Amino acid sequence: MNTNKLLKNSAYILGALLLLIGIAYGIGQSDFTKIKKYDENKAATRSDMPISKSKQKFAKSRRYSNEVQVFSNGMVSLGDFIINIADSRKLIANISVKYSNDENWYDLSHESDEMQEKSIVLRNAVINALYGVTAETNSDKIKDKIKHNLNGYLSTGKVEEVYFNKFIIQ
Numbered sequence: 001m002n003t004n005k006l007l008k009n010s011a012y013i014l015g016a017l018l019l020l021i022g023i024a025y026g027i028g029q030s031d032f033t034k035i036k037k038y039d040e041n042k043a044a045t046r047s048d049m050p051i052s053k054s055k056q057k058f059a060k061s062r063r064y065s066n067e068v069q070v071f072s073n074g075m076v077s078l079g080d081f082i083i084n085i086a087d088s089r090k091l092i093a094n095i096s097v098k099y100s101n102d103e104n105w106y107d108l109s110h111e112s113d114e115m116q117e118k119s120i121v122l123r124n125a126v127i128n129a130l131y132g133v134t135a136e137t138n139s140d141k142i143k144d145k146i147k148h149n150l151n152g153y154l155s156t157g158k159v160e161e162v163y164f165n166k167f168i169i170q
Contacts, residue, residue: 068119076115086134094166101157114156125149135169
């Protein structure tokens with residue numbers, strides 16, 4: 001029994017020695033010159049952290065956008081809107097519209113040019129339509145008001161439908 005215990009203890013000691021030798025060898029082979037020293041005076045910012053290209057592209061597409069984007073199928077994204085509404089609340093919306101030209105329904109190039117050229121005016125028309133909105137206001141009434149305001153600024157095309165891609169009242 002004593003020899004059994006002695007063999008068991010020697011196995012533990014041999015295993016611990018092999019583990020320590022492996023750790024020492026790994027440390028000896030490591031290249032610590034590439035490790036950056038942490039600077040307490042300069043805290044790491046998000047821009048210092050490495051991000052993959054796909055994550056950067058996704059994050060860029062998810063940011064707040066006030067760009068008007070015209071698509072070939074008669075759809076226009078007017079971007080994001082954050083508006084202070086009644087009762088000290090905030091309306092966050094992403095609005096798209098469908099536009100057309102009754103005369104040349106097959107050629108929407110002039111309308112897309114007009115939408116792009118008047119993008120600032122059209123966004124302002126949407127903001128003006130959203131003034132006075134309360135949390136209880138029916139979204140169909142808001143859509144009609146936006147449509148009416150936008151059509152007042154368009155000369156060659158007209159807005160047929162308004163879509164809320166995002167509509168949050170906080």
